Amino acid sequence: MNKRISVIGVPMDLGQNRRGVDMGPSAMRYAGVIERLIALGFDVVDRGDIEIGRPSKLDVIEEGNLKDLKVVVKANQSLYEKVRSVGEQGDFPLVLGGDHSIAIGTLAAVAKERENLGVIWFDAHGDLNTGETSPSGNIHGMPLAVSLGLGHQSLAELGGYAPKIKPENIVIIGARSLDAGEKQLIREKGMNVYTMHEIDRLGMTQVMNEAIAYLSCGTDGVHLSVDLDALDPQDAPGVGTAVLGGTSYRETHLAMEMLAEQNMVTSAEFVEVNPILDxxxxxxxAAVELMGSLFGEKLL
Known part of the structure; x- marks a missing residue:
């Protein structure tokens, strides 16, 4: 893993309709993310926050059943440019959200330099909706679909190309709330999904061994996207769309530790921390402690 990390905050809460997640980057900085990574021996550069515009009205349904589409596109374009910039300098991009719609910009940037980017998606949700299948119109439920080239053109073609990733290069872990359209898309594309049923049945060790083995063949980098609602609300209460029955604090740490041992993650984001609900x-x-494990922190 690259020894220089560029931390980029994205104080975005417009991809969903519960305010507060825009304070997530500040909350993670306050929890000591910069100091923790420096203590692990990394050269850490805090690149500050992407500027997010505020529409005069929030949660406005724009074309194609999409809420606040224009401002979400603008923010992700800015994030795309920033992540591309730090990537060109050879830094490891670590993005702090913000709602999960910011993954549109992150993935557009990190996939640009790779032929077969792998993606590990820790999330209670599939984030595979489009405007046609979404019950809410919230764009934070769409970033994986968008990155597959599905959905509104201004989202899917952000960065000037589509698709960004291939369905066979995705592993979703921790899913337990999937909409009908998402289930259909998963079946059609044959995507690799470990729901909480598989985690309960197999255990996190086997799930991660299988995910690592799967993505070790044919990918040229792995992007890790961690939505804190993947964890059970008991361990991560400050998220906007909490779902009971998630991964435990220790299970999620184990997953991060196993990824650190493989040294396979080339970019990462941690999203959906909502201090108002925390x-x-x-x-x-918890997010900062998980980052510590991802970047090699050990108990002994």
């Missing part, structure tokens, strides 16, 4: 910054602290 308890004593517990979720931001």
């Amino acid at each position: 308890v004593r910054n517990q979720t931001a602290v």
Whole structure:
């Protein structure tokens, strides 16, 4: 893993309709992410936050059943340019969200330099909706579909190309709330999904061994996207769309530790920390501790 990390904050809460997740980057910085990574021996550069515009009205349904489409596109374009810039300097991009719609910009940037980018998607949700299948019109439920080239053109073609990733290069872990359209797309594309049923049945060790083996063949880099709602609300209460029955704090740490041992992750983002809904910054602290494990922190 690259020894220089560029941290980029994206204070975006417009991809969904619960305010507060725009404070996620500040909460994770307050929880000590920069200091923790420096203590692990990394050269860390905090690139600050992407500027996010505010529409005069929020949650406005624009064309194609999409809420706040224009401002979400603009923010992701800015993020795309920033991540591309730090990537060209050889840095490891670590993006702090913000809602999960920011993955549109991150993936557009990191996939640009790779032929077969692998993606590990820790999330309670599939994020595989389009405007046609989404019950809510919230774009934070669409970034994986968009990155596959599906959905509104201004999202799918962000960065000037589509698709960004291939369905066979995706592994979703922790899913337990999937919409009908998402289930259909997963079956059609044959995507590799480990729901909580598989995690309960197989255990996190086997799930991660299988995911690592699967993505070790044929990919030329792996992007890790961690939505904190993948964890059970008991361990991460400060998220906008909590779903009972998620991965435990220790299970998720194990997953990060196993990825660190393989040294296969080439970019990462941690999203959906909402301090308004949190308890004593517990979720931001958990996110920072997970980053510590991802970047090689050990118990002994």
